[in-house]
Amino acid sequence: MRYLIALLIASAAWLGTQAQTKVRGTVTDGETGEPLPFVNIVFKGTTTGTISDIDGNFFIQGHVDADTLEFSMMGYTPYFYKVNRDAFQEISVVLDADSYELNEIVVHPGENPAWRIMRNVAANRKKNDPDHFDSYSFEVYNKMEIDINNVREDFATKGILKNFNFIMNYADTSAETGKVFLPVMISESLSDVTHKKNPQRKKEIIKASKISGVENESISQYTGQMYIEANIYKNYIPAFGHEFASPLSDFWKSNYKFYLLDSAYQDGHYLYHLSFRPKHKQTYTFSGDMWIADTTWAVKKVQAKMATDVNINYINNYIITQEYDMVDSSWFLTKEEMFMDINFTDSTMGFFGRKTMTRRNIKINPPLTDADFSSVATEETIVMDGANRRDDNFWAESRHEQLTEKESNIYQMVDSIKEVPVFKTITNTVEMFISGYWTFKWWEFGPYFKLLSHNEIEGWRTRFGGRTSNNFSTNLMLSAYGAYGFGDKKFKYGLGALYLFNKNPRRSINVETKHDYEKLGQSINAITEDNIMSTILARTKNIHLLLVDETKSEYEHEFFNGFSNTIGARYRNITPSKYIPFRNSSLDYDYKQLESYELYYKIHFCYNEKFVSGEFTRVSMGSNGFPELDLELTAGLWDNRGDLQKYYRAIGSVSQKVSFGPLGKLRYIVEAGKVFGNVPFPLLKLHEGNETYAFDKYAFNMMNLYEFASDTYMSVTAEHHFNGFFFNRIPLLRKLKWREILYGKGLIGDISNRNCRENAIMDFPSTLGDVNKPYFEAGVGIENIFRFFRVDGVWRLSHLDNPGVSKFAVLFKVQVIL
DSSP: OHHHHHHHHHOOOOSSOOOOEEEEEEEEETTTOOBOOSOEEEETTSSOEEEOOTTSEEEEEESOSOOEEEEEOTTBOOEEEEOOTTSEEEEEEEEOBOOOOOOOOOOOOOOOHHHHHHHHHHHTHHHHOGGGSSEEEEEEEEEEEEEEESOOTTGGGSGGGGGGGGGGGGOEEOTTTOOEEEEEEEEEEEEEEEEETTTTEEEEEEEEEEETTBOOHHHHHHHHGGGOOOOTTSSEEEETTEEEEOTTSTTHHHHEEEEEEEEEEETTEEEEEEEEEESSTTOSOEEEEEEEETTTOOEEEEEEEEOTTOSOSSEEEEEEEEEEEEETTEEEEEEEEEEEEEOSSTTSOEEEEEEEEEEEEEEESOOOOGGGOSSSSSEEEEEOTTGGGOOHHHHHHHOSSOOOHHHHHHHHHHHHHHTSTHHHHHHHHHHHHHHSOEEETTEEEOOGGGSEEEETTTEEEEEEEEEEOTTTOSSEEEEEEEEEETTTOOEEEEEEEEEEEEETTEEEEEEEEEEEEEETTOOTTSOOTTSHHHHHSBSSOOOOEEEEEEEEEEEEEEEETTEEEEEEEEEEEEEOOSSSOOEETTTTEEOSOEEEEEEEEEEEEETTOEEEEOSSOEEEEEOTTOOEEEEEEEEEEEEETTEEEEEEEEEEEEEEEEEOGGGOEEEEEEEEEEEESOOOGGGSEEOOBOOBSBOOTTSBTTOOTTSBEESEEEEEEEEEEOTTTTGGGSTTGGGGTOEEEEEEEEEEEEOOTTTSGGGOSSOOOTTOBOOSSOEEEEEEEEEEETTTEEEEEEEEOSOTTSTTOOSEEEEEEEOOOO
């Protein structure tokens, strides 16, 4: 992956060419000059064609022998335009209206003829949806290409990029956008897929995998999962974190305008050609056209292009093309192409993403049993031995469609670019800004944002450390750091080791030890105390730090994606500070430390969970609407002046993202917990406060640290992202593409009699209390401000008389969202 990041910045080229005729242009009316939508455009003598969009724009490309484009539309004289074969060009075409002498006609208002067809499509939608089959299997071939676009002629002639100046000899031009681009990555995979509906089971066996410059089993698993398709028969098509209304949805008439363009007899089927356009501005919809088969009312072919004014960031173009063929008297998806155009701004370089998927050897409703699946997982991916070492002869025989010469030579290009000395510098620089670490062969130094920070205990603090790189090992990662506070004049440190026995499913052991300051009661999402941003964004003085010695070891055993168990042991020794003493006033005794010994067990379940994985870390992409369940059970001992006392802790949570279609998404989290036993306040549940100007979705943003504690509690968080549903309907405001948020959080809890302030083993801090009277906060927010910023106004609704609290705050967050 590191080489790919650098290639996306430095670019590269392929050797040799196989030309393609590409034409982009507009069609207008010869008399009025107005753009003409729905004009049929084909390479003369071929079946390669397209239609102009609502603004008269079109693009067409193909490996064809024809050198003439034919333009036709009812009421206009057909027009033929000679184009340059095997080249890109932009043209403007003017069509003249036909002149006829007509007898008197009478026009009666009637129904749009496309509506009759769409009603039949809707009535047969569930029957034609491939998900209605009890089972199916096929061989699938996936090909994905990434290109750099908006490449200028002087791109590789300045600065360090002059080392790559040969690349401009191989630039190409996109027919879809007219942008000059350079390919930098290509990947292929060949798999056998088996699917069973009830119970839901899916197995993919990757027989071959090939990525330019990469030989890695975990990458093979990623490329095999590229074939996630857009199901046109569902109400919504998920893409880029948003829900796009399908033109075949139950709400087709509310979301789209339909037009009947033509009808034809093709491949033994009578087909209707329909065009569809969004009915409302800035809605998550498509424009495009589709061919519908008569009698079955199924889609034969569809091309859907993301609406041009949709409220989405960085994605300038997104096109889905699907082709269906008759298999055992049912229509089944046999080919899918996707195209994405991604740019941060119109003038900067960005990326094209292209994916082609084809299926062969399709079997519908084959008899399948549990014996056909090797795991209880709902989805499993198996990489055959040697899948990423298939030779060229295998690929030449097994590909569903052969690579062009340009595509073939991308593989050669990667090896050539890696020989350029400046390549390593570019790679390390880009990776440092993304990961926070700078790579020195076997060691990665960082993270850079923890080099310097400030707090009231240590004063100014500096930290140096790092971790082993993938060059050292792709199974073992060692880490270490040392820190020094110029105020307390003390040295702190941390050591860690992570070993992966298996990466999918994940089986790992992790051992860590540290001697460092920690802020109790912080959320898992909080900016850590040694991050420079914690210093910059602090609303109050950072006095809540305690020195912690901790050693822990845990083993994670994932049974399949989305279901894992973790067992671990942990030792903690917490030292009090002058701001947070450990004292028992009734005994006139000061605790010098708080020692605890814990065994814990975690269960995580998230149905059909997806991940984006690196060699050691991975990021969950969720599970398309299914809830995520977590349970943690802990048994512990704490040292009460030489007497080891037992305690137990149980914490459970459920979280989920629920789609409401055009109304956006709701995300909720419900958590409950209980501590059993007589424990000092640091071992109670210290509820997560936030004393910075940064919005934290896992914290109570208007709550102070050490304000509330419980040994029995339940909390609820709800956050609804409307994705601009309201702002998009306000004419001037919608140009800003801001998006609305509603936020609310509640907490109720209790401290049992033996752990309450009056009977506490250690005196509570003066600010610490219980929440048997519920705590609430709520807010409204706007995100997507200048594409990067989110601003929330948050109100505290209860416990308003507590000392040192704020009733209202404006909080900020930097985020990259699509």
